[in-house]
Amino acid sequence: MDGFDVIVIGGGPAGLMAAIAAQTAGARTLMLEKGHKLGRKLGISGGGRCNVTNAKPLPELMANIPGNARFLYSALTHFSNHDIRTFFESLGIRLKEEDRGRLFPVSDKAATVVNALVDHMLACGVVVWQDTPVKNLIVQNGRMTGARLQDGREALATAVVVATGGASVPQTGSTGDAYPWARDLGHHIVPPYPTEVPLTSDAAFIAEKRLMGLSFDAVSVTLVNSKGKRLTREDGDILFSHFGLTGPAALRVSHYVSTSQLKNPDEPLTALIDFFPDVSAEDIRRQFIRARERDGKRELKTRLADWVPERMAGFLMEQLDLNPHQELAQTSNALLDQLIGWLKRFPLPIAGTLPLAKATVTGGGVSIKDIVPSTMASKHCPGLYFAGEVMDVHAHTGGYNITVAFSTGRLAGESAAAYALSMLPLT
DSSP: OOOEEEEEOOOOOHHHHHHHHHHHHHHOOOEESSSSSSHHHHHHHHHHHOOOOOOOHHHHHTTTBBBTOOOOOOHHSSHHHHHHHHHHHHTTTTTTEEEGGGEEEEOOOOHHHHHHHHHHHHTTTOOEEEEEOEEEEEEEEEEEEEEEETTTTEEEEEEEEOOOOOSSSGGGGGOOOOOOHHHHOOEEEEEEEESSOOOOOOOOOHHTTTTTTEEEEEEEEEEEEETTTTTEEEEEEEEEEEEESSSHHHHHHHHHHHHHHHHOOOOOOEEEEETTTOOOOOHHHHHHHHHHHHHHHSSHHHTTTTTTTHHHHHHHHHHOOOOOBGGGGGGGGGHHHHHHHHHSSSSEEEEOOOOOOOSEEEEEEGGGGGGGGTTTTESSTTTEEEGGGGOOBBBBBTTHHHHHHHHHHHHHHHHHHHHHHOOOOOO
8 A cells, every 4th residue: 555654543623633734744644534524523512613722821721721731832832722713714714702712613613614624634635534443553663654454454654643532422433542552552541531521429419309400600619628628619600410510610620520539539529619709708698688687578588599599599498497488587697607608618529420431521541751742752652643632631621622632733743744754764
């Protein structure tokens, strides 16, 4: 089979960008995609709208990458979020900025991004073999020479970029295929774990679905261990479900739940929810006291329902064993303080997270200790490069993971091309 300079394995965002970068740099590039469609995970990202990147400055960008952000500094400066925006605008895709710096196509359709990226890659001259799963990588004389396909054929190249993704959202083709390939070549694999995934709770009121369906905007969720040590505080929206807690803030907390349980599976964890992070407990107290002075005959539950949904108000009254018809005038300051404590530090015991297959993002993967951050090159096999979620890197939702995919893909593709074009063929 004819040889190529660079083979890119995986047709997700990292792989597409790597292939474009390698071909643009002058390397004859082949993309191998095991499925029948390119960009499947990209096509469902951002709720089907594709959160292309995030406009925040680099320090804030890195602060939203809990999974080895420092390792990614070279990639994020080489091909930044601003470069990503310029790249897509050069393809004719107009972007708009929404809350928290998130950038979406004006069309609000992920297909706009996927189609433009694929069309550009093909226009650059990248050869694509779809429905072509890879069995393993081929090494000769200690350096990369290609990939062996499941049907027994061999695709030959001087350099290979592995961009197969992690093991989350398996229906898109991310099933951890590359972990054994990398392990066979001496790379350590950090055991994959779920992140950006809903939280589970074994609280009785969760099992009884008492709060299921209640959503809250702009809350803060603080995760603490059994000693009260804060593991993280994340802001955003939440939704109570039949299994626990979901929504953007809960997804952001999940990284810290997973990593804590990897270290100590038996460590009890609690999420403390502040429903009003921008209002102090004292301010809430003053407002209740003023309401008590003005309208003491009003029921406490009714006043509480001015702050939270009626179902939550009733639930909180039950937790304090209060008469549902108790009047404000009958409510002492001490009781108000207890109630406000629940509003500012609502405790939800956390049992864990939903499984990896339900996660948006994979934690773990090929260890960054085995990868050169300035090139994405393997430290164990010349000619081998990694890009995207196959590595032990991950970020929060909000355009950060796709930014990591595009940035590492660009750097890996260019590095692989430079290597391949400088090497003499094996004899």
